[in-house]
Amino acid sequence: MPIKKIKGKISRVTDLTSTSREIELTLTEELDFLPGAFVNIFIDIEGEKLRRAYSISSFESPSKRINLSVRKTPKGRVSPIFWGNNIIKKEIEIMGPLGLNTADKIINKKVYLFSFGIGVSVIKSIAKYLIDQIKIEDLTIYMGQRNEKEIIYKDFFDSISDRTKIKYILSQPTDSNYLNHGYIQDHIEKLDFDNSSVYICGQDKACQSLKERILDSNPKNIQFLIEGFH
């Protein structure tokens, strides 16, 4: 798929949680992409053009409308802009689609999708792609979040729960009896990673730590695709 630079505007923002938002961009040309792809977004802030990478969280492709799911980084330069006044109609430019870890690269029929925080937006698109492709035989999805309020896209995951094994793993649940308490790393002991593809998305450090923990069990014929948000 050709990488293009396309101008556009922010056309809608929707709160996902108190610290994350879905940002809809309306572009002047269609963008053709696969789930797992990201775009570089160029935005003018106080006379300076800043660039940041954001994964595409919408499914429809090719399309002039794409969604990004953004977590507000405290003291960050770009992400808090999406919470500012007058953000609708703000002009931006994107470059994309970028990234090597697209859903078509998944080779095994047994697939694990793991996400940390806002990385769930990528896992959502990849899960939809895999289910639509019907090639997949065994799909397990674990999503790590801080607490119950941080769980996002639950309606989507509920809609595919009959075809997948889904767990929300919470590091600081408000319900002290919550069963899946901790980090994803604490809940993988019983999983069989032989002959599987493992897609991990979220903060780089968390992705690498999970990969190391999986490798501790010496899995055979495992494929890793890691989309680290550094």
Ligand SMILES: Cc1cc2nc3c(=O)[nH]c(=O)nc-3n(C[C@H](O)[C@H](O)[C@H](O)COP(=O)(O)OP(=O)(O)OC[C@H]3O[C@@H](n4cnc5c(N)ncnc54)[C@H](O)[C@@H]3O)c2cc1C
């Ligand atoms: C491939 C890829 C895909 C990504 N996809 C997503 C996505 O889908 N959603 C998403 O939310 N993010 C995503 N990211 C992360 C995103 O690109 C940004 O890094 C993130 O939004 C933070 O940008 P920012 O400008 O708000 O923060 P920055 O200004 O870049 O700051 C980042 C951190 O550095 C600290 N910092 C900044 N300046 C200083 C300083 N002078 N001294 C000390 N500390 C400082 C800040 O406090 C903050 O913790 C992705 C990243 C990559 C590489």
